[in-house]
Amino acid sequence: MKKGLANALTICRIALSVALLIPAAFSPAFFAIYALAGVTDMLDGYVARRTGTESDLGARLDSVADLALVVVCLAKILPAIAVPMWLWIWVGAIALVKVVNAVSGLVVEKRLVMPHTTANKVAGLVVFLVPFAMPLVGVTIPAIIACTIATFAAVQEGHLIRTGKAESSA
Numbered sequence: 293m294k295k296g297l298a299n300a301l302t303i304c305r306i307a308l309s310v311a312l313l314i315p316a317a318f319s320p321a322f323f324a325i326y327a328l329a330g331v332t333d334m335l336d337g338y339v340a341r342r343t344g345t346e347s348d349l350g351a352r353l354d355s356v357a358d359l360a361l362v363v364v365c366l367a368k369i370l371p372a373i374a375v376p377m378w379l380w381i382w383v384g385a386i387a388l389v390k391v392v393n394a395v396s397g398l399v400v401e402k403r404l405v406m407p408h409t410t411a412n413k414v415a416g417l418v419v420f421l422v423p424f425a426m427p428l429v430g431v432t433i434p435a436i437i438a439c440t441i442a443t444f445a446a447v448q449e450g451h452l453i454r455t456g457k458a459e460s461s462a
Contacts, residue, residue, distance in 0.1 A: 412445045
C-alpha cells in the first residue's frame with residue numbers, strides 16, 4: 293500500500309474534482325469537497341517524497357489532477373461571480389508569462405521545466421484560498437493578493453528557467 297498511497301491521493305483529487313460538479317458553487321458541500329481536494333494536493337507529493345515512491349507517472353498524474361481541479365473550479369465559480377475586466381487582463385498576463393516560461397524551458401533545457409519554487413507554492417496556496425475568501429470580502433481583495441503573488445512567482449520562475457537555475461529552486 294505504501295507504494296501506491298501517493299498516486300491514490302492524486303486519483304482521489306481527480307474524483308473529488310469531478311464531484312465538485314454536483315454542488316452549487318460556494319455551498320457548504322462545494323467547500324467541503326474543495327477542501328478535501330486541496331488536502332490531497334498538499335499530501336500526495338509529501339507522501340511520495342517521505343515514502344521514496346516519487347515517479348514520473350506520479351508527477352504526470354499530479355499535473356492531470358491539478359488541471360482537472362482548476363478547470364472544474366473555473367467552470368463552477370466563474371458563472372457565479374462578476375469578474376472585472378482588469379482582473380481578466382491581469383490573469384491573462386500571468387498566463388502569458390507562464391506560457392513564455394514553458395517555451396523558454398523547452399528551448400533552454402530541451403524539456404518541460406516547471407520549477408516548484410517557494411513563490412510558486414505560496415501562489416498556489418493563496419489562489420486555492422481565494423474561493424473561501426470571496427463570499428466574505430468579494431472578488432477584488434483576494435484577486436489582488438493572489439495576482440500579486442502569482443505575478444512575482446511567474447516572473448521569478450522565468451528568471452530561473454532562463455538562467456538555468458530552475459532545478460536548484462525546488
